[in-house]
Amino acid sequence: MSNKLTTRNENYSNWYNELVVRADLAEHSEVRGCMVIKPHGYSVWEKMQRALDDMFKATGHQNAYFPLFIPKSYFSKEASHVAGFAKECAVVTHYRLKNDSETGEIVVDEDAKLEEELIVRPTSETIIWNTYKGWIQSYRDLPILVNQWCNVVRWEMRTRLFLRTSEFLWQEGHTAHATRAEAIEEAEKMLEVYATFAEEWLAIPVVKGVKSPAERFAGALETYCIEALMQDGKALQAGTSHFLGQNFAKAFDVTFVNKEGKEEMVWATSWGVSTRLMGALIMTHSDDNGLVLPPKLAPIQVAIVPIYRQLEQLEQIREKVMPFVESLRKKGISVKFDDDDNRKPGWKFAEYEMKGVPVRLAIGPRDLENNTVEVARRDTLEKNMVSFDDVEATVEQLMIDIQQNLYDKALKHRTENTREVNSWEEFTEVLKTKGGFISAHWDGTAETEEVIKQKTKATVRCIPLDAPEEEGKCVFTGKPSSRRVLFAKAY
RNA sequence: CGGGGUGUGGCGCAGUUGGUAGCGUGCUACGUUCGGGACGUAGAGGCCGCCGGUUCGAGUCCGGCCACCCCGACCA
Numbered sequence: 001m002s003n004k005l006t007t008r009n010e011n012y013s014n015w016y017n018e019l020v021v022r023a024d025l026a027e028h029s030e031v032r033g034c035m036v037i038k039p040h041g042y043s044v045w046e047k048m049q050r051a052l053d054d055m056f057k058a059t060g061h062q063n064a065y066f067p068l069f070i071p072k073s074y075f076s077k078e079a080s081h082v083a084g085f086a087k088e089c090a091v092v093t094h095y096r097l098k099n100d101s102e103t104g105e106i107v108v109d110e111d112a113k114l115e116e117e118l119i120v121r122p123t124s125e126t127i128i129w130n131t132y133k134g135w136i137q138s139y140r141d142l143p144i145l146v147n148q149w150c151n152v153v154r155w156e157m158r159t160r161l162f163l164r165t166s167e168f169l170w171q172e173g174h175t176a177h178a179t180r181a182e183a184i185e186e187a188e189k190m191l192e193v194y195a196t197f198a199e200e201w202l203a204i205p206v207v208k209g210v211k212s213p214a215e216r217f218a219g220a221l222e223t224y225c226i227e228a229l230m231q232d233g234k235a236l237q238a239g240t241s242h243f244l245g246q247n248f249a250k251a252f253d254v255t256f257v258n259k260e261g262k263e264e265m266v267w268a269t270s271w272g273v274s275t276r277l278m279g280a281l282i283m284t285h286s287d288d289n290g291l292v293l294p295p296k297l298a299p300i301q302v303a304i305v306p307i308y309r310q311l312e313q314l315e316q317i318r319e320k321v322m323p324f325v326e327s328l329r330k331k332g333i334s335v336k337f338d339d340d341d342n343r344k345p346g347w348k349f350a351e352y353e354m355k356g357v358p359v360r361l362a363i364g365p366r367d368l369e370n371n372t373v374e375v376a377r378r379d380t381l382e383k384n385m386v387s388f389d390d391v392e393a394t395v396e397q398l399m400i401d402i403q404q405n406l407y408d409k410a411l412k413h414r415t416e417n418t419r420e421v422n423s424w425e426e427f428t429e430v431l432k433t434k435g436g437f438i439s440a441h442w443d444g445t446a447e448t449e450e451v452i453k454q455k456t457k458a459t460v461r462c463i464p465l466d467a468p469e470e471e472g473k474c475v476f477t478g479k480p481s482s483r484r485v486l487f488a489k490a491y
Numbered sequence: 492c493g494g495g496g497u498g499u500g501g502c503g504c505a506g507u508u509g510g511u512a513g514c515g516u517g518c519u520a521c522g523u524u525c526g527g528g529a530c531g532u533a534g535a536g537g538c539c540g541c542c543g544g545u546u547c548g549a550g551u552c553c554g555g556c557c558a559c560c561c562c563g564a565c566c567a
Contacts, residue, residue: 013561017560017561028559028560030559084566087565088565088566123567152567154566154567156565156566156567157564157565157566158561158562158563158564158565158566163567164566164567168567170567217567236567237567240567273567274567276567305526307526308525309524309525343528344524344525344527344528344529345526345527345528346525346527346528346529347527347528347529348527348528349526349527349528350527351528353527354528362527364525365526366526367526374526491567
């Protein structure tokens with residue numbers, strides 16, 4: 001086996017593809033466009049789920065579950081929603097197989113055709129609002145704050161592990177409110193939750209913003225988003241939160257009686273993040289040696305590699321180390337003492353590096369003599385000899401330091417790759433030679449946005465929420481603009 | 492849907508003008524090793540993507556399918 005990954009400089013795209021497989025996160029399944037998320041990858045996802053789920057609960061939400069299948073007719077009720085998803089829907093038409101009487105092969109039983117076809121959910125707004133109709137009569141029934149963890153299917157033409165697969169895992173929050181202001185507040189609140197999660201857990205700095213009308217979710221009045229910048233200078237949308245207005249209430253006739261006894265339409269939001277965050281995590285921190293994980297999301301936070309000749313020596317190391325291992329575990333740090341006798345230390349070093357374990361400890365006969373441990377940190381690849389008496393404190397501190405260092409590095413990268421430009425020449429030049437976020441004035445029209453996209457492949461990633469008012473001229477048309485927006489090529 | 496590529500032991504690949512399938516790695520056993528992906532010896536493992544054709548003979552030539560990957564258009 002070639003032990004080295006393709007480097008990021010050689011071919012960023014290959015680097016990513018190889019890394020996902022070699023770090024044991026996921027692999028292509030035999031089904032086109034679908035992936036198998038392997039235990040190591042799924043452990044990371046579970047940690048994300050846990051953290052997010054706690055945050056959802058803390059903001060008053062509850063989990064529920066809605067069907068995988070959506071009757072086709074539901075879709076047609078919200079015009080822009082259908083238009084947005086129609087091209088990528090999997091459709092169930094039959095409910096039974098049979099053995100062909102001639103060949104004996106398993107075939108679709110044409111007699112078992114569904115009266116109404118079912119769509120495999122690409123998102124659940126329609127079935128949920130069809131359900132909410134039955135839950136809501138009075139203002140007393142509001143708000144409804146529900147989330148579901150599930151899989152969805154979007155029949156993508158081109159797929160990449162985690163970044164875009166035909167089936168993916170996500171959560172989708174769907175809330176119902178009595179007033180416009182409350183729904184907007186909810187959409188903004190969940191954007192904050194996502195941003196906090198991205199920065200504190202994934203260690204990924206994000207720009208909070210709103211989407212241009214062209215990039216808005218199908219059926220939304222406003223789409224809020226968090227945008228991150230990857231190491232190759234391309235942007236990645238890491239989460240979205242939508243203010244849906246009354247569009248779905250109108251489509252599904254969901255009304256409530258207010259305090260004054262008058263009937264009103266319900267206001268809605270929806271918000272989601274997906275296994276795509278795995279892609280963001282990988283592309284933000286990892287290096288040419290493999291995966292780099294922030295400690296808060298690493299399934300194994302500390303790996304201990306014993307170095308020994310005879311099994312007797314291994315036992316000596318084990319005796320020395322186990323109380324320390326137990327002590328770390330009591331503090332909630334996940335530790336693996338790797339006593340696998342079939343792998344050599346060098347192999348284990350490389351393996352834990354590939355898999356992104358934040359801290360690796362090596363302990364051998366020399367360390368037993370000197371009461372030391374070799375401490376290696378994944379993010380900087382630094383190695384230090386530490387007294388065994390101090391190693392617990394060292395490890396605890398490293399959990400904090402590595403988490404922080406990864407964030408700082410990513411923020412530095414983003415800062416250095418966010419450039420203000422004021423002319424079309426500058427715009428195309430920066431895009432061609434450097435990439436990254438381009439902060440520029442835009443006249444706000446869909447036409448200009450489209451032309452820029454056609455010419456450069458760069459899109460308006462978002463209008464940052466914190467963008468200051470600033471008089472300027474659109475980089476492309478020269479028409480007046482009141483604030484800068486962020487452009488970039490995107491995943 | 493266009494363009495390109497690939498299908499051969501688990502994985503990665505070679506296989507020349509057609510002659511009965513090989514290498515690396517991994518796997519099993521034993522021994523020596525063990526501080527950055529160890530080494531030796533002995534083994535196991537293949538309807539060469541599928542269907543048809545040419546031929547005494549096809550992994551190899553011809554025709555037709557199928558699948559997957561990569562690059563575009565579309566998208567979280």
